[in-house]
Structure formats: C-alpha cells, structure tokens
Amino acid sequence: MKNNLQIATLGGGCFWCTEAVFQEVKGVEKVVSGYAGGHAPGKPTYREICSGLTGHAxxxxxxxxxxxxxxxxxxxxxxxxxxxxTLNLQGADKGTQYRSVIYYHNDHQKLISKEVLKQIQNYYDDKIVTEISPLPVFYEAEKEHQNYYRENSQQGYCSYVIAPKLSKLRKLHADKLK
Known part of the structure; x- marks a missing residue:
C-alpha cells in the first residue's frame, strides 16, 4: 500500500492530551507537540507559552x-x-494557549474543517468555538514534551486528565484504533 502522508495541526487544550489520543489512532504515523498561532518573535519556550502572553496555542x-x-x-x-x-478552557487548563483550534494546511482541509464543525455542532448543546485558521509557523516543543503520556503515565495530571480522554477515545472510536 502506498503511503499517502498528510499533516493535520490541531490544538485542543494541553498538547500532552491530544498527543496521547492521536498516538493510538490507526493510520497516524507521527505526532509532534508544539506551538502555533502566536505573535511573539522567535521560537517560543514552554514557559513563555504558559504565561499566555505570546498568543501561541x-x-x-x-x-x-x-x-x-x-x-x-x-x-x-x-x-x-x-x-x-469552551473558549480558552479545557478542564482546569485556562488561557488562550489552551484554545480549541484547527490550523488548516490547504483549502481542501479548510472546507472539510468547516463541514465537520457544522455536522458535529448537532451533538453539542453549546455553540462550538473552535477556531479554523490557516497554519501559521509551527514550532516544535521541547524534547520533554514529546511522548509525554507514554513516558509519564503515572504522573497525577496523566492519571486524572489524560487517562479519561483515552477511555473516551476507546469507547467512541474503537474501530479507528491501532
């Protein structure tokens, strides 16, 4: 089978959570945590992102x-x-760095993103606030933020925040797992 590799860039709160989810999905070759969408010059650091002042997600x-x-x-x-x-909020994680965002790579992804959000809206009582924007510069996060859940699954945040997301993934999308 030929490899038809494509890239998606998504922000849904803490990148440790979204990384852990997609590492279990069939067809996913690689997941890299990082930052995008900010206005501060240069490559941001995790500490700068956590301040909420750089505008990055x-x-x-x-x-x-x-x-x-x-x-x-x-x-x-x-x-x-x-x-x-929830605007700029995922669980206890608050701030613009935790916003829900889809950064599209081309017009086809933009079209699909808008259509999926329209269809998914029917399943939520509250209005979806996920931002859909063209991909700005993507900055890879520091090494300690890559494969975070796999290397720190016993850590408290992982047990209380990430593990329930993985359970939800396994329940809702069992047919899409590796």
Missing amino acids: EVIQITFNADLISYEDILVIFMTTHDPT
Whole structure:
C-alpha cells in the first residue's frame, strides 16, 4: 500500500492530551507537540507559552496516512475527545494557549474543517468555538514534551486528565484504533 502522508495541526487544550489520543489512532504515523498561532518573535519556550502572553496555542502536528484514515475522521476524533464549546478552557487548563483550534494546511482541509464543525455542532448543546485558521509557523516543543503520556503515565495530571480522554477515545472510536 502506498503511503499517502498528510499533516493535520490541531490544538485542543494541553498538547500532552491530544498527543496521547492521536498516538493510538490507526493510520497516524507521527505526532509532534508544539506551538502555533502566536505573535511573539522567535521560537517560543514552554514557559513563555504558559504565561499566555505570546498568543501561541499548544498544538500537535499529526502525520497520517490518508489511505488508512481520512482528515475528516481525524477531525471527528479531535472534536469528540476535547470540549470544543469552551473558549480558552479545557478542564482546569485556562488561557488562550489552551484554545480549541484547527490550523488548516490547504483549502481542501479548510472546507472539510468547516463541514465537520457544522455536522458535529448537532451533538453539542453549546455553540462550538473552535477556531479554523490557516497554519501559521509551527514550532516544535521541547524534547520533554514529546511522548509525554507514554513516558509519564503515572504522573497525577496523566492519571486524572489524560487517562479519561483515552477511555473516551476507546469507547467512541474503537474501530479507528491501532
């Protein structure tokens, strides 16, 4: 089977959570945690991002094989494993760095993003506030933020915040898992 590799860039709160979710999805080749969408010059650091002053969001870049999973399916998983109705808030994580955002890479992704959000809205009582924007510069996060859940699953945040998201993923999207 040929590799039809594509990239999706998504922010749904803490990147440790979204990274852990997509590392379990069939067709996903690689997930890289990082930052995008800010206004501060130069490559931001985690500490700067956490201040909320740079304007960057914590995001992940997903490299996926579109022959095995579609961009639409990636977005449906994304939209159902975080709360896309809370502005700059995911659980206890508050600030613009935790906003719900889809950064599209081309016009086709933009079109699919808008369509998926329109369809998903029917499943939520509150209005979806997920931002859809063209991909700005993506900055890879520091090494200690890559594969975070896999390397720190016993840590408190992982047990209380990430593990329930993974349970939701496994329940809602069992057919899409590795």
